[in-house]
Amino acid sequence: MAARRAAVQARRTAQTGPELIEQWMHRIATALDRQVATLRSRMRAGSRKGPSGMRAGSKPGRSRLAVGRKRRSRSVVRGGRKTRAELYEMARKRGLPGRSKMRRDELARRLRQR
Numbered sequence: 784m785a786a787r788r789a790a791v792q793a794r795r796t797a798q799t800g801p802e803l804i805e806q807w808m809h810r811i812a813t814a815l816d817r818q819v820a821t822l823r824s825r826m827r828a829g830s831r832k833g834p835s836g837m838r839a840g841s842k843p844g845r846s847r848l849a850v851g852r853k854r855r856s857r858s859v860v861r862g863g864r865k866t867r868a869e870l871y872e873m874a875r876k877r878g879l880p881g882r883s884k885m886r887r888d889e890l891a892r893r894l895r896q897r
Contacts, residue, residue: 870894 870890874882
């Protein structure tokens with residue numbers, strides 16, 4: 784058994800610098816390929832673990848109203864304060880210009896003015 788270990792050790796130390804560099808580059812490239820493949824499959828599956836641009840709420844086919852419904856139940860817990868999604872929907876129905884760039888407090892103030 785010791786002879787076998789010695790043979791493996793001899794092979795490892797016999798590798799030259801360029802061979803070691805090439806071996807490490809291959810390991811790194813393989814790891815990166817796996818990570819990219821995992822992210823792509825998560826984005827296709829619609830998982831919440833993908834990059835921020837693909838999280839729930841920005842999925843194709845999912846409306847802002849659907850996201851607002853999820854938060855609506857929270858607004859009851861918070862004492863009736865409307866969420867930005869709810870205020871945005873109200874602004875959209877009233878045709879408020881520039882609503883997509885407004886924060887929650889700006890939407891609330893502009894809706895009170897109208």
